[in-house]
Amino acid sequence: MKFAEMTAPAIGRIDKTKTLVVAPIAAVEQHSRHLPVITDTVLVTAVAEGVERNMPGQVLLLPTQWLGASDHHLPFGGTLTASLETYEVMLMEILRPLLHSGFGRVMLLNGHGGNIDPLQVALRRLDREYPGAILTGAAYWDLAASELAACCTGPRTSMGHACELETSMMMALRPELVCTEEILDDPDLTPASVKSIFWARDFGRRTDHGAVGYPSFATAEKGRKMIDAAVAAVSKVSEGILELPIG
DSSP: EEEEEESSHHHHHHOTTTTTEEEEEEEEOOBBBOOOHHHHHHHHHHHHHHHHHHTTTEEEEEEOBOOOOOOGGGGGGGGBBHHHHHHHHHHHHHHHHHHHHHEEEEEEEEOOOOGGHHHHHHHHHHHHHHSSSSSEEEEHHTTHHHHOOOOOOSOOOOOOOSSSHHHHHHHHHHHGGGOOOOOOOOOOOOOOTTTTOOEEEEEEHOOOOSSSBOGGOOOOHHHHHHHHHHHHHHHHHHHHHHHOOOO
């Protein structure tokens, strides 16, 4: 069920206790020299739509929220962003009308690393308002971490930025938007001694040209496998959420 393609009366007839609202959230920001700024939005939308196709009578899919918390990408330009405070409130405002109308299960399906912190804070705040609801959220790559890692052949097997994973999936979904002649690896130069701690740095201090990872290893064939793996993993988690008791 796609929220944007339904009438208000049809949405009103949905069994709200047996439906999972999936709200994809993403970003429009620089993705190095070879990927379009809409990359995160394209990828999370593809995963979310795949989940809705797998579970058409159990998932209510919202339109993808393309604006993200992307201040840390501003040094490279090509970035639109909301502040962390604004983004946190925005996520709450997206979900409140649905929770108020009786939907008891929601998932913020994230497609951008910078959204993770405000996502979690927004859900914690909503939990105080709607203590009977099941409020969940995660990045699709975290739910499919092992499956996505198995698809990689480069030195980095976890999600980076404009990396083997993102580049492969964009090659599979929107190959005409990938500037293959501009692909250049951008290894993480963070010293091993401090990789285990969070270090607040914008991308201008973290990378040479706005990527994190090894996009030179990307292929469309890998990308198709990655998308399928992400859809399967998110679908499995969605089924688990639907089994949880409300209240």
